Amino acid sequence: MLEFELIRERSVAEYLVNKDGSIIVDLHNGTFTFRHFAGTQQSQVIRMGTREAGVLRYLVSNSGYLVSKDEILNSVWRGRIVCENTVSVALSNLRKLLRRVDPDCRCLVTVARAGYIFYPYRSGFIIEGNYDRKNR
Numbered sequence: 001m002l003e004f005e006l007i008r009e010r011s012v013a014e015y016l017v018n019k020d021g022s023i024i025v026d027l028h029n030g031t032f033t034f035r036h037f038a039g040t041q042q043s044q045v046i047r048m049g050t051r052e053a054g055v056l057r058y059l060v061s062n063s064g065y066l067v068s069k070d071e072i073l074n075s076v077w078r079g080r081i082v083c084e085n086t087v088s089v090a091l092s093n094l095r096k097l098l099r100r101v102d103p104d105c106r107c108l109v110t111v112a113r114a115g116y117i118f119y120p121y122r123s124g125f126i127i128e129g130n131y132d133r134k135n136r
Contacts, residue, residue: 013060016125023101025125027057032097046097051076055090059108059118060127068115091116098123 016025024033030053034044048056054076059067069087077086091108098105102123109117120127 013057013127013129015128016060016120017128018101018124019126025056027053027060030056032100034100048097049090049093051086052090052093052097055087056094059116060120063118063120063127066111066115066117071115101125 014026014028016027017023022035024035025031026033030048030050032046032048034046036043055072058072058075069084072087072090073082073084076090095105095108098107105123107119107121107123107125109119111117
């Protein structure tokens with residue numbers, strides 16, 4: 001019997017950027033930058049926790065695909081013994097940040113008893129490999 005494995009095409013994502021460039025998520029450094037914060041010329045930078053950043057990187061690299069809690073645990077907490085609730089807490093923290101961009105957090109979908117699917121475009125994000133702020 002032949003076994004087939006679904007091979008996911010992984011992009012080299014470094015940033016999530018909303019359509020007008022006013023919100024930049026640096027996946028490498030784990031930061032959300034809100035440009036022109038509260039209508040001013042100043043930016044607000046919020047740093048994600050290490051694990052939240054790892055979960056977001058994993059979700060972005062698997063955008064559009066269903067990923068299970070076990071997959072996230074194995075990827076982000078490699079070899080560490082943690083409870084399953086750890087993923088739920090990290091996702092809850094991510095949703096709090098994502099709700100600052102999209103109050104409904106439509107980009108992160110929970111599929112009951114199966115896992116999660118990340119659709120960045122639903123919250124107005126574009127995945128970029130490089131981000132040149134001068135062009136925005």
